[in-house]
Amino acid sequence: MSKLEICGPPLVLKHLEIEFCSGLESLKVSVPSLTSLSVTSLKGFSLENVPMLVDVSVHIVDDNTLLDRLFHLLSCCISQLQTLHVSLDNEDISSAELDELWELPQMPKLKKLFIEYCVRGDKSLVRLAPVIRASPSLVEFVLHHNWYLYPREDRQQRNEYAIKIPHRHLKVFEFRGYYGCSNDAGLLGYILEYCVVLEKIIIDPWFKLGNNDLEIEEVEETARKTAKRELAPQVPQRIELVIL
Known part of the structure; x- marks a missing residue:
């Protein structure tokens, strides 16, 4: 199956x-009764x-989708969302692309936001501040930062990206x-x-990347002590403050 349409008022689908339908090239969803949606492409x-x-x-x-493109595709429902979970397995996000987050649309009803992403190097986490600004009713924010153990750079981060509101x-x-x-620390x-x-504030040093269990335990314990x-x-x- 390469094309799929899930449409029509008669549907009572909620x-x-x-997930993981690699051969799917076209997906159209138009269901007035739908309350939750989960996709991997x-x-x-x-x-x-x-x-x-x-x-x-x-x-x-399966691609290099960034948050700004995602929110554009969700434009028809972005103002009504209450829960949003976004996972971006892309370590090549550039600083310029992260700066585009400043143009995010407002999500006035969003209560819970979960962002999981993976970047290399020293790209500032404070650049995610526009996502918080775009969600004025946000009650819970979960950030899962999947970083690479090597290389791990520790540079002083600039805070001009922060929105001081x-x-x-x-x-x-x-x-x-x-x-x-x-x-x-900057974020x-x-x-x-x-x-x-x-x-x-819940701090979880859990680290999933790597092959050496002992090394991973040492990294996690160092993070807890820090x-x-x-x-x-x-x-x-x-x-x-909860440190797991």
């Missing part, structure tokens, strides 16, 4: 998952007439893949300063 993807869609999960595995709804920030370098510093009602030594003193008492 949940749709299309945006190749030939078309979405329309989904007034009930509030939960979207996209795990990109208080966010008044974000209560929970979970950082998976925390390493403890200046890049991580956490931004969260602490501008997410003014933050109640909880969080306790450097991050904990910066967190106000009103915020619960």
Whole structure:
């Protein structure tokens, strides 16, 4: 099957998952009753007439799709989404491409955002700040940073990418893949300063890349110690800090 259309008012479909269909070249979805959608490819993807869609999960595995292109494809429902899970397995994202996140559309009803991505080098995590700005009602933000063990650069990150506007709804920030370098610290510093009602920070140093279990354990333990030594003193008492 190379083309698939899931369309029509007679359908009472609420949940749709299309995963790892590598031969699919064209996908059209138009289902008024649909509430949740999960896909692993945006190749030939078309979405329309989904007034009930509030939960979207996209795990990109077959192209270089970036967040700005993804949100363009979701333009028909972006203003109504409540939960968005985006996984980008692309280590070659350029700084210029990350800068395009400044043009993201508003997601006024989004409550939970999960972003998983993989980049090499020293690209600033603070560049993700526009995603927070575009989600004024965001309550929970989960970032899973899949970084490569080698090379691992630890350069001082510039904060001119940060949008210095208080966010008044974000209560929970979970950082998976925390390493403890200046890049991580820059993003956490931004969260602490501008997410003014933050109640909880979860630090998870879990590291999934690599073949040496002992080496991975050492990396994770070093990250935990760094969080306790450097991050904990910066967190106000009103915020619960959980280090896994």
